[in-house]
Amino acid sequence: MLEIKNLHASVEGEDIEILKGVNLKVNAGEIHAIMGPNGSGKSTLSKVVSGHPEYEVTEGEILFEGEDITEMDADERAHLGLFLAFQYPVEVPGITNKTLLREAYNTIARANEREELDPLEFEDYIESKLDVIEMKDEFLSRSINTGFSGGEKKKNEIFQMAVLDPKLSFLDETDSGLDIDALKIVSDGVNKIASPEKAMVLITHYQRLLNYIKPDYVHIMMGGKIIKTGDFSLAEQLEAHGYDELQKEFALNGAQ
Amino acid sequence: MSEVLQKETLLSYIGGEVEPKGTSISIRAINERGREELHNTAFPTRKDEDWRFIDLKSITKNTFVSVDEADTKEVGDISNHFLPEAMNTRLVFVNGEFNEELSSISDLPNGVIVGNLANYADHDSVKSYLGTITNYENDVFAPFNDAAFSDGTFIHIPEETVVKAPIHILNVFTDADKAFYATPRLLYVGEMFSKSTIIEEHIGLADNVYLNVPVTEFKMFTGSNVHHARIQRDSKQASHVSRPIAMLDKNAEYHSYTICLGAKLFRNEPRVIQNDQEVDFTVDGLVLIDGDQIADTHSIMDHRHAHGKSHQLHKCVVNDSAHSIFNGKIFVAKDAQKIDSFQENRNLLLSEDGKVNTKPQLEIFADDVLCSHGATIGQLQDEEVFYLQSRGLTEQKSRELLVYAFALESVESMEVESVEKLLLNEVIQYTNRDEK
Numbered sequence: 140m141l142e143i144k145n146l147h148a149s150v151e152g153e154d155i156e157i158l159k160g161v162n163l164k165v166n167a168g169e170i171h172a173i174m175g176p177n178g179s180g181k182s183t184l185s186k187v188v189s190g191h192p193e194y195e196v197t198e199g200e201i202l203f204e205g206e207d208i209t210e211m212d213a214d215e216r217a218h219l220g221l222f223l224a225f226q227y228p229v230e231v232p233g234i235t236n237k238t239l240l241r242e243a244y245n246t247i248a249r250a251n252e253r254e255e256l257d258p259l260e261f262e263d264y265i266e267s268k269l270d271v272i273e274m275k276d277e278f279l280s281r282s283i284n285t286g287f288s289g290g291e292k293k294k295n296e297i298f299q300m301a302v303l304d305p306k307l308s309f310l311d312e313t314d315s316g317l318d319i320d321a322l323k324i325v326s327d328g329v330n331k332i333a334s335p336e337k338a339m340v341l342i343t344h345y346q347r348l349l350n351y352i353k354p355d356y357v358h359i360m361m362g363g364k365i366i367k368t369g370d371f372s373l374a375e376q377l378e379a380h381g382y383d384e385l386q387k388e389f390a391l392n393g394a395q
Numbered sequence: 396m397s398e399v400l401q402k403e404t405l406l407s408y409i410g411g412e413v414e415p416k417g418t419s420i421s422i423r424a425i426n427e428r429g430r431e432e433l434h435n436t437a438f439p440t441r442k443d444e445d446w447r448f449i450d451l452k453s454i455t456k457n458t459f460v461s462v463d464e465a466d467t468k469e470v471g472d473i474s475n476h477f478l479p480e481a482m483n484t485r486l487v488f489v490n491g492e493f494n495e496e497l498s499s500i501s502d503l504p505n506g507v508i509v510g511n512l513a514n515y516a517d518h519d520s521v522k523s524y525l526g527t528i529t530n531y532e533n534d535v536f537a538p539f540n541d542a543a544f545s546d547g548t549f550i551h552i553p554e555e556t557v558v559k560a561p562i563h564i565l566n567v568f569t570d571a572d573k574a575f576y577a578t579p580r581l582l583y584v585g586e587m588f589s590k591s592t593i594i595e596e597h598i599g600l601a602d603n604v605y606l607n608v609p610v611t612e613f614k615m616f617t618g619s620n621v622h623h624a625r626i627q628r629d630s631k632q633a634s635h636v637s638r639p640i641a642m643l644d645k646n647a648e649y650h651s652y653t654i655c656l657g658a659k660l661f662r663n664e665p666r667v668i669q670n671d672q673e674v675d676f677t678v679d680g681l682v683l684i685d686g687d688q689i690a691d692t693h694s695i696m697d698h699r700h701a702h703g704k705s706h707q708l709h710k711c712v713v714n715d716s717a718h719s720i721f722n723g724k725i726f727v728a729k730d731a732q733k734i735d736s737f738q739e740n741r742n743l744l745l746s747e748d749g750k751v752n753t754k755p756q757l758e759i760f761a762d763d764v765l766c767s768h769g770a771t772i773g774q775l776q777d778e779e780v781f782y783l784q785s786r787g788l789t790e791q792k793s794r795e796l797l798v799y800a801f802a803l804e805s806v807e808s809m810e811v812e813s814v815e816k817l818l819l820n821e822v823i824q825y826t827n828r829d830e831k
């Protein structure tokens with residue numbers, strides 16, 4: 140589904156390289172987790188994959204379902220079925236959640252030559268998605284993320300994902316800032332959305348999320364690269380020993 | 396006198412003289428007074444503090460003739476500009492002249508007058524208040540209106556009378572062979588505890604050059620209440636210089652909302668004068684300009700007595716090489732304690748060439764007041780655009796929604812549904828005009 144080959148990316152117009160040769164392959168039905176210390180490039184990877192104009196790809200490519208999307212605008216990538224749940228969801232005063240989602244849903248439908256929903260149909264559709272993460276419907280008519288608590292913002296990202304029904308989602312630290320109940324609700328929601336046709340990449344610092352959403356692969360990112368890939372046990376190992384040990388091991392083996 | 400003679404006056408741009416046209420003694424007297432002032436007052440230049448930022452060449456490079464010399468075109472069918480809420484509470488002026496056929500006044504409570512000034516020149520309120528409320532010192536535009544008007548709108552709401560339907564004062568301007576001037580005039584007298592909504596609209600039907608200089612005077616008696624929306628959609632080649640002023644007695648409420656969409660040059664000088672205690676007023680504005688439009692608001696909120704509440708939210712969206720200017724004066728006199736005044740100027744700059752000048756100006760002589768003010772100049776946040784785009788919205792649509800969101804609050808204060816719809820449509824057109 141997604142294939143990232145030797146991806147190098149810098150801040151647009153500056154000489155700061157943040158991604159230094161990332162390789163990652165995600166197939167339909169898989170759940171991947173990316174872990175790594177602060178500043179290692181996890182969020183940057185997710186933004187570059189979703190087409191943030193702040194970053195420039197200097198080398199390598201991103202393929203989605205076989206198509207090269209490296210130069211595509213963010214909205215075109217969303218039309219293909221990519222979604223990013225932001226680490227820091229943006230507040231947009233004056234535009235309601237519902238307005239955004241209806242516009243987004245119908246734009247994606249149009250791009251895929253699917254039937255658009257009229258306001259009433261959309262009302263029913265969106266109501267039906269509220270349950271996925273036990274969201275109160277008053278959030279629909281509130282301005283996007285404006286005045287939401289940290290946890291509410293994260294829930295809102297997953298709600299948007301449920302409504303837009305993407306094929307591949309990057310969830311960037313969706314678990315940070317959630318209390319234990321909310322974490323459970325959000326994880327349940329994510330599990331409900333997961334399916335053999337879809338894939339997810341979870342970026343997280345904590346094994347606790349992975350107890351609820353079982354990843355097929357765990358990747359460790361450091362210094363702008365994925366330096367190690369394993370299964371769930373890698374997350375456990377990390378929780379026990381921290382990144383230091385991994386870093387040493389990586390240094391011993393040399394950069395492969 | 397001799398000093399002024401060496402400088403330009405407004406007369407230089409209107410063919411040298413204005414003939415008084417008022418047919419009644421009261422209007423005629425104001426005409427004469429205006430003409431006198433016009434002769435004795437120099438046209439503003441960049442050296443005048445209040446005119447420092449504004450380029451007046453849209454006026455000075457032209458010569459404007461009176462409407463009867465301009466060979467104006469027929470007005471045609473303008474029913475698309477009628478408001479459904481005001482089908483029978485509408486006065487229409489075409490190029491500044493009252494048009495009875497297009498007007499329709501049949502739906503008013505007993506005793507309410509909505510009519511043309513020339514017809515009511517002998518009314519006590521007209522004799523007492525017309526021309527007495529404007530006080531613009533060293534000004535050439537209010538005197539120009541004084542000198543040139545012969546008709547206009549007269550609204551009189553009797554005591555304790557509430558007019559539910561909005562009153563629509565529609566000024567339309569047609570195409571013409573020559574650049575002309577028009578001086579729409581409005582006098583509103585709200586008696587004690589009266590209430591109404593006024594939609595004052597200026598529409599250019601073509602793309603011609605004209606000079607529109609309206610003066611509106613609101614005399615608000617004790618406990619009276621007005622919601623005054625002003626919508627300026629003049630021709631994109633026109634110049635519009637307006638002088639809306641309100642005088643508030645005890646417990647009066649005057650809420651004004653000026654929307655600026657049209658005109659190449661717009662200069663608005665709203666003033667609200669607190670004439671007694673415990674008043675409440677609003678001087679909000681929304682400016683959406685692009686191309687080489689200039690929109691300049693110089694307002695005065697004049698608190699002269701204790702216990703007043705006032706609010707000014709002035710929002711501007713500036714694209715291309717348009718230029719927005721804001722100077723908001725808040726005066727609080729020495730004895731005007733317990734004033735609660737809020738002023739904010741928010742500017743959204745959509746282009747690199749656009750320009751914004753903003754200057755709050757507080758002159759507060761009382762010590763127990765609550766005055767807050769602020770000005771911001773911002774761009775659309777890249778993070779906001781990206782966020783919307785990552786959800787599938789095109790960049791254009793994302794920007795449109797963000798500008799829409801910025802303007803929405805101001806539009807929603809119109810309180811008349813068809814006007815809100817019309818303005819939201821204008822916002823969408825504005826954001827889609829320039830697809831770069």
Ligand SMILES: Nc1ncnc2c1ncn2[C@@H]1O[C@H](COP(=O)(O)OP(=O)(O)OP(=O)(O)O)[C@@H](O)[C@H]1O
Pocket residue numbers: 150155157175176177178179180181182183184193226
């Ligand atoms: N626009 C930018 N300009 C300059 N530096 C940037 C920019 N974006 C990212 N960086 C830098 O790139 C590095 C990677 O940042 P990134 O946000 O991807 O880290 P992260 O792995 O998500 O960290 P965290 O776990 O703290 O969220 C950091 O050092 C960050 O400061």
Ligand SMILES: [Mg+2]
Pocket residue numbers: 181182183226311312
């Ligand atoms: Mg991050």
